[in-house]
Amino acid sequence: MSRLPVVAVLGRPNVGKSTLVNRILRRRAAVVEEKPGVTRDRKEFVAEWAGKHFILVDTGGWAVKGDALVAGIRQQAEAALAAADLVVFVADATTPFTDDDLAVARLVQTSGVPAVLAANKADGPGVDLEVGHLWGLGLGEPHPISALHGRGTGDLLDAVAALLPQGEAPPEPGALPTLAILGRPNVGKSTLLNRLLGEERVLVSPEPGTTRDPIDAVIEMAGEPFRIWDTAGIRRASRVTEATEFYAVDRARRALAEADLALLVADATAGITHQEQRLAEEIAAAGAGLIILLNKWDAADPEAKEIAEDGTGDRLAFVSWAPVLRVSALSGARLHRLPAAVRAVLDARGRRVPTPELNRHLRDWQEAHPAPTRKGKRPRVMYAVQAGVSPPTFVLFVRGGTLGPDYLRFLEGRLRLAYDFLGTPLRFFSRSRRSREDSSGE
Structure with missing residues (x-):
C-alpha cells in the first residue's frame, strides 16, 4: 500500500486547531478547552474528503517563548511539519496576527511545504471581509471558516484535497490488533511509546499529566504491525478537577474499550498501588488481554523490587494469569521480550476449545x-x-x-x-x- 499523504494542522496556541480537527473528522477526537496548551503531543488520524484519504496531524500551539513544556510542544509541531506533505495553517480571523503567528508562518515558508491558510472564528456576518489582514502572513489567500459551527470548512477541505495526491484507502480500523498503554500518571507510559516507535513522538516530562489525548500510532514488533494508544494517566476520580483531564481520562477508558490488549505500566520504584489494582479490574472487566510492565526496574533498589514483586502477587492476585515483565522503557532493557508476550496473549484470546x-x-x-x-x-x-x-x-x-x-x-x-x-x-x-x-x- 502506498503511503497516505500527511496534512499537518499548525498555528499558535488557542486558535482552534483541535476544533478544526474534530470538525474534519466529524467526531470529538481531540480534547478542546478555551485555554492554551491543551494539545501537547502530535496526534495522527486517518481522514477523508472528496474520495481522498490522508493522515491528519493535530499539533500543539507553537509559541516562541515559554517553559520547557512549551519548548517540547514547539519541537513536536516542528517534527509534524518536517513529515508533512501539506500544512493547514490556522489563524484567528478576529484579531490582528501576532509575533507567534508570524514566526510559525516563516517556519512554514522556509520549509517549502505547501500551505492552506484557515482564517478561523469567522462566525459573524461580514467577517469574510475582515480577514484581509491575514494576507500579511505570506501564506496566500485566507479561507474564512468557523471550525466550531462548520461554516466554510467544506471549501477549505476542497482546497486541501486539490493539493493532495491520490492515496490508497487505509486498512479497516479493526484490521490491526490494538494495544492500549494504561497506568497512573508519570509511570513512564509515553517513554514506553517513544521507545516502541523509535522516535520522540510524545512529550515526556516529570510533571504528571503531560499526555492529554490518547496517542494513536502504528508500530511494528517482530515484523508484525500493531495499532497502539498511549493514554492519559488515570487518577482517582476525586483528584480529577479540570475539564481537560476529565475528557482525557474518558478517552483513555474509551481506548480500553476498543483495545485487544492492555499494557498496564507500573513504577517499580513506587510499588503497586490501589490505582494499579483498580485499573487491572477495569481491564479484566473490559475483556481485554493484559500484560503488566514493572517499569523503571533498573532504577529500583533491591528493597523496592521486593515490594513491587510482593505487591504484584498481593494486590494483583486476581489477574495472576497476566504475564509480568520487568523492564526499563528509558533504556529499553528487557523490552525485547514484549513482542513474544503480546503475540502469546493475542493467540490465547482467539483460542477455541473443541x-x-x-x-x-x-x-x-x-x-x-x-x-x-x-x-x-x-x-x-x-x-x-x-x-x-x-x-x-x-x-x-x-x-x-x-x-x-x-x-x-x-x-x-x-x-x-x-x-x-x-x-x-x-x-x-x-x-x-x-x-x-x-x-x-x-
Missing part, C-alpha cells in the same frame, strides 16, 4: 474434585460449550443448583492450565438445567 474435549475435561475434573454441596444439593456441569473468543467465553449448563465462585475459579484454573490461556480473562455464563426431581415439584 466441545468434545471441553466436556471430557469437565467430566474428569468434576469426578476428581466434585463441587461442594450448596443447600443440600451438589451442583454439576452437565454440558459446556465455548460461545466466543476475544475474550474466550464459555456457557455452562448446570444441574443441581448454582456453582459457587470458588469452584468456578477452580474450573477456570484447570482450563487455563490445559489450554494455556495466558494473559486473557475468561468469561463464564451459567444456565440452569433442571433434573426430573427438580421439575416434579413445580
Whole structure:
C-alpha cells in the first residue's frame, strides 16, 4: 500500500486547531478547552474528503517563548511539519496576527511545504471581509471558516484535497490488533511509546499529566504491525478537577474499550498501588488481554523490587494469569521480550476449545474434585460449550443448583492450565438445567 499523504494542522496556541480537527473528522477526537496548551503531543488520524484519504496531524500551539513544556510542544509541531506533505495553517480571523503567528508562518515558508491558510472564528456576518489582514502572513489567500459551527470548512477541505495526491484507502480500523498503554500518571507510559516507535513522538516530562489525548500510532514488533494508544494517566476520580483531564481520562477508558490488549505500566520504584489494582479490574472487566510492565526496574533498589514483586502477587492476585515483565522503557532493557508476550496473549484470546474435549475435561475434573454441596444439593456441569473468543467465553449448563465462585475459579484454573490461556480473562455464563426431581415439584 502506498503511503497516505500527511496534512499537518499548525498555528499558535488557542486558535482552534483541535476544533478544526474534530470538525474534519466529524467526531470529538481531540480534547478542546478555551485555554492554551491543551494539545501537547502530535496526534495522527486517518481522514477523508472528496474520495481522498490522508493522515491528519493535530499539533500543539507553537509559541516562541515559554517553559520547557512549551519548548517540547514547539519541537513536536516542528517534527509534524518536517513529515508533512501539506500544512493547514490556522489563524484567528478576529484579531490582528501576532509575533507567534508570524514566526510559525516563516517556519512554514522556509520549509517549502505547501500551505492552506484557515482564517478561523469567522462566525459573524461580514467577517469574510475582515480577514484581509491575514494576507500579511505570506501564506496566500485566507479561507474564512468557523471550525466550531462548520461554516466554510467544506471549501477549505476542497482546497486541501486539490493539493493532495491520490492515496490508497487505509486498512479497516479493526484490521490491526490494538494495544492500549494504561497506568497512573508519570509511570513512564509515553517513554514506553517513544521507545516502541523509535522516535520522540510524545512529550515526556516529570510533571504528571503531560499526555492529554490518547496517542494513536502504528508500530511494528517482530515484523508484525500493531495499532497502539498511549493514554492519559488515570487518577482517582476525586483528584480529577479540570475539564481537560476529565475528557482525557474518558478517552483513555474509551481506548480500553476498543483495545485487544492492555499494557498496564507500573513504577517499580513506587510499588503497586490501589490505582494499579483498580485499573487491572477495569481491564479484566473490559475483556481485554493484559500484560503488566514493572517499569523503571533498573532504577529500583533491591528493597523496592521486593515490594513491587510482593505487591504484584498481593494486590494483583486476581489477574495472576497476566504475564509480568520487568523492564526499563528509558533504556529499553528487557523490552525485547514484549513482542513474544503480546503475540502469546493475542493467540490465547482467539483460542477455541473443541466441545468434545471441553466436556471430557469437565467430566474428569468434576469426578476428581466434585463441587461442594450448596443447600443440600451438589451442583454439576452437565454440558459446556465455548460461545466466543476475544475474550474466550464459555456457557455452562448446570444441574443441581448454582456453582459457587470458588469452584468456578477452580474450573477456570484447570482450563487455563490445559489450554494455556495466558494473559486473557475468561468469561463464564451459567444456565440452569433442571433434573426430573427438580421439575416434579413445580
